[in-house]
Amino acid sequence: MNNNDSSLWQWQETDNGNYLTCQLLKDWQHGFFSSHFQGKLPEMLVKHLNPSASIYRLKQIHSDILLSTDKVDFLKQDADLVEGDGIITQKPLQSVWAASADCTPVLIADRATGKVTAIHSGWRGTASKIVPKAIDLLKSQGSKEENLLFALGPAIHGKVYQVDKPVAIKVLKTIINEDLEDNLIIEKGYQLNHQPILPDEEENKVKLNVTQVINLQIQQQNIPVDNISIAPYCTYQTPEFFFSYRRTKQKNVQWSGIVSL
Structure with missing residues (x-):
């Protein structure tokens, strides 16, 4: 089986620029936004997905910390941005976001419950198994392996990393x-x-190739190969669409987000 099928990925055009969507997540409003949206935070990007959705993002620290949206709401009373690298929705119409520049953004959707997850996984997050831990957490909340869908967004390719x-x-x-x-x-x-x-x-x-390690981690969690799709773009090698910290050494990011059903 091949989960590198590039035909599953499409560009969506807006007045601001283009963002990617994955056919695997067609039932959810989602987007892997390009560098065309430089400087725009999820608070602005959400209008391209669903203006009614609430917004959840974290202060990313290359960790294996996963938080529910309920926990973020609770912790936000003490700080503007809560630290962590993955968010799982608990209610409908919640948008969760991950920022990346070469690391892999992972969007997960559960076709039975409608809940979604956004994860930032660089080599450190991958070494601490943040995505397998998210799968375990989702299963503890009632998800079944066969219902989980994974879109692994644009990231630096193994050939250049x-x-x-x-x-x-x-x-x-x-x-x-x-x-x-x-x-x-x-x-x-x-x-x-x-x-x-x-x-x-x-x-x-x-x-x-961090993305392919994540792919193998997911498969080792008994997720069917057909439930995983990998974006056909390398951030380092596609400067017209993506920031790459490795390429420029500048701290720019692109955002990836998804809205729960």
């Missing part, structure tokens, strides 16, 4: 469930489906 081997090993350990020495984990990583890592010409470096 050089990291130190210790970083790759930390991330690979989340999908290689064997007690192996570090050098064998790298070797095993080269053999896995979807090429989560690729060789690099520089010593002690590899190329890391």
